[in-house]
Amino acid sequence: MIKGNQSFIFESKPVIISSATIAGPFEGEGPLAKDIDVIHEDVYLGQDSFEKAERMMLEQAAMKALEKAGVSKYDVGMLICGDLINQIISSSFAARTMGIPYLGIYGACSSSMEGLTIAASFIDGQKVKYVLTGASSHNCCAEKQYRYPTEYGSQKPPTSQWTVTGAGACLLASQGVGPKVTSATIGRIVDLGITDPFNMGAAMAPAAVDTIEAHFRDMNIEPDYYDIIVTGDLGSIGHKIALDKLLENGIRIPVKIFGDCGMMIYDSKKQPEVLSGGSGCASSAVTVYGHLLNRMRSGEIKKMLAVATGALHSPLTYQQKETIPCIAHAVAIEM
């Protein structure tokens, strides 16, 4: 059902019957390690390229989610995935391995919640019985593609972020036990003219603000409706900007319920190299589909709004001196 201008309610309340997360060694040293199903010791995962390693993480997350739910891949009607690599090869090649009817999406780091929204929509419309959705990123793939290969050891300014090496997936069904997807707000592009790819948090913060505001306006609820509101990967700088801007616009989100996956997934004191925090599709995919859904399952969180943010530029648009168009999609998940 339509709510306002850019939101809608999933009346049948699609259920996340299982979810799984996979990550690299550095994420395994972070505070969310106990919620990650498989922590790899080798960033190559024994593969001969970082790209193949990323694909393998996505496949493992998808397979693990199926295993937890005891659902065969042959019963899954649709796989919806996205990632950051050119032509989303992690997703498409994982889809080849899985053999499930597949829709590829691209929303940069907002892909996790874009996928969850489309997945919930297909379940809600009774188009499929089970939908698997996931997203992945790999630090070495993203650095190589967007900035410099990690082997160069180039220095980065304190505003920059650390792409999470990991993958997360969840399995949705029309019935079952688990957190339910209740509504979603699709974001518009917001571009305030930032051109610096080392300051993505600042670029993406206005998009997060725009979508969060739209969500509360469309749904006609107040921020305290939720036990937790998390952005995907704004990092400490972008998150502060978003909080200030929301306050300025009269949206008072209590600081203690307003988090950011990119700040939660690493320990900024013990892992100072992450600088402003984590980023990448896996930032929200690993944190939401692992840690946060686990806290929902344990009863600690009843209502969550997950707002994944994405920077939709490319190295080519940067070279062509374009600014960075950003987007955010918000999904409400309730027990």
Add this chain to the structure above:
Amino acid sequence: MIKGNQSFIFESKPVIISSATIAGPFEGEGPLAKDIDVIHEDVYLGQDSFEKAERMMLEQAAMKALEKAGVSKYDVGMLICGDLINQIISSSFAARTMGIPYLGIYGACSSSMEGLTIAASFIDGQKVKYVLTGASSHNCCAEKQYRYPTEYGSQKPPTSQWTVTGAGACLLASQGVGPKVTSATIGRIVDLGITDPFNMGAAMAPAAVDTIEAHFRDMNIEPDYYDIIVTGDLGSIGHKIALDKLLENGIRIPVKIFGDCGMMIYDSKKQPEVLSGGSGCASSAVTVYGHLLNRMRSGEIKKMLAVATGALHSPLTYQQKETIPCIAHAVAIEM
């Protein structure tokens, strides 16, 4: 409603209330010129890069579709677009211009029908009132990214195809006059081990066959249910392979109703440089959203199955010696 393993019916029959197509000068010399709304004389469209020209074509197709329907962009709940350029920048930057809540997709040349399927699903589920969906490609962008810049003038084998310079968009609504989207079949990845990026038709043909077979099996209908069945961009070589393979599998599609957008959009005699035929997201987007929907509106065609095919490799996967994973999505459109 679910039908079989990978198909579903749109019970509310979302209506394509308008559609529009834009193309370059070379496409304007082809047999479908009269169905193209705007034919540009300059492949740059007055922009300073081919990428900006592609984006502009997509924006123009979207705006033209709105104009034809007399719908304001502020009333459109969602824009769903895809293209071939890394990080689908044509789509995302066009979404910035449009200011409509946006979902980016990537299905390579299958993006047109992937977008139409997701759009119809959101309309069918009463999530939005109007959805705009489109896809674009530009010969010079695609050649530069996937093979060689066109300025090199490199020769290509006769199996290769010509990326269509153009864009197509259509506007869906829950009510109105026009062709209706009645069902869809989502494809699985099919990869028969082809590694040659100059023979995409052969690589994609098995995916088209897999989806067409699934459609008839799931829907429990025969090929003669449709007045026309078109593939997206198999070209003459891929289309012949698909026809043979379908016959081998016992699916008898009469030759006179089985077409290919990539073969229809150019005149192979007058435009021999297209070699095996047209390709790219715009091959199916321009042909289906222009020429074929016009034939439906005139009453000449009552039932159409559009099967857009996509090759989901990347220059990087080619360099890493991977084979080409392919996919096809089929959408049934009926008057």
